Amino acid sequence: MQFVTAHGANIPALGFGVFRMSDAEVERVVPAALDAGFRHFDTAQIYNNEAALGRALQAAGVKRDDLFLTTKVWVENYSDASFAxxxxxxxxxxxxxxxxxxxxxxxxxxxxxxxxxxxxxxVRAAGQTRLIGVSNYNSSQLKQAISRANAPIVTNQIELHPYLDQSAMIATARETGTAITAYYGMADGRVPQDALLQDIGARYGKTAAQVGLRWLIQQGFVALSKTANPGRVAENAAIFDFTLADQDMAAISALASPNGRIVSPEGLAPDWAA
Incomplete structure (x- = not known):
């Protein structure tokens, strides 16, 4: 298993996310993910499927020490009365x-x-989590979080795919030693259909989706993959047996634009330029 290291913490480089999955889908696909080698699972309170993930992992009988579990606190719980x-x-x-x-x-x-x-x-001091991090923070917020945290902020989980220029946030993360965790790596279905990525993949005997994930991993990011189809899980995991050439990496990166963002909900998202 490949890891991304930040402030001494080892995070499995490839994770399995369950965003927008029903309980039934989670319980059906998690066994396939485990069979494919996934041990890093990412959920959130707002996904409403933490319980399904818990049931699926318990039923599989995988040792707790072999798993890396991430969840996220929803904004409505940002109060002394609700957070813990x-x-x-x-x-x-x-x-x-x-x-x-x-x-x-x-x-x-x-x-x-x-x-x-x-x-x-x-909650970290109370032993409820081993590591802490943030998601969807801009650069100034990340720096403020780092200055206020009693333990390292090990990652900022952000939207990251070939069509979005995240160079400013990546620079901040590298400057502060913070890992980047990439979500929406398939750009809501755009990556698998991209002609350039398909052409690159054909040269390596890989799909466009595998190329997109490899592009993330090869830059040193944690990549969250996702599929509700058990038959597709093994494809997402098979990205460690090839290396994209420098010119292919550059060609994929050249697809980025400043307005390539897909996820930016009003009232939740920050000023991305700050």
Whole structure:
């Protein structure tokens, strides 16, 4: 298994995300993901499928120490009255005493970053998570979170795919030693249909989707893959037996544009340029 290391923490480079999956889909696909070698699973309170993931992993009988579990606190729980209780509920649903990584899901526009991080510090001190991080923070928010955290912010989970220029955030992450975790790596279905990626893949005997994931991994990012189809899981995992040439990496990166963002919900998303 390949890892991304940040501040001494080892995060499996390829994760399996369950965003927009029903309970039935999660319980059907997780066994296939485990069979394909996935051990890093990513969910969130707002996905409403933590319990299904917990059931599926428990039923599979995989040792807890062999898993890397990530979940995210939803913005409506950013209060002293709700934050810790919501994390305890997440642990109960996942059937674990501690997650490996707990993230603040979005910065939102109502609770200051300093207050969000203070609550994150408390649940980590209580032993409810091993590692802490953020998601969808801009560069200035990431730096503020780092300054306020009592333990390293090991990752910022962000939208990242060939069509979005994230060079500014990547530079900030590298400057601060923070890992980047990439979500929406398939750009909501655009990557598998991309003619350039298909052509590149044909030269390696790989699909466009595998090329897209490899492009992320090869830059040193954690990549979250996702499929509700058990038959496609093994394809997503088979990205460690080839290396994209420098010219192919550059060609894929050249697809990026500043307006390539897909996910930017009002009231949750920050000023991305800050």
């Amino acid at each position: 209780a919501s994390v305890r509920d997440s642990l109960d649903r996942l059937k674990v005493d501690q997650v490996d990584l707990l993230l603040l899901h979005w910065p939102g526009d109502s609770v200051p970053v300093a207050d969000q991080v203070a609550m994150l510090n408390e």
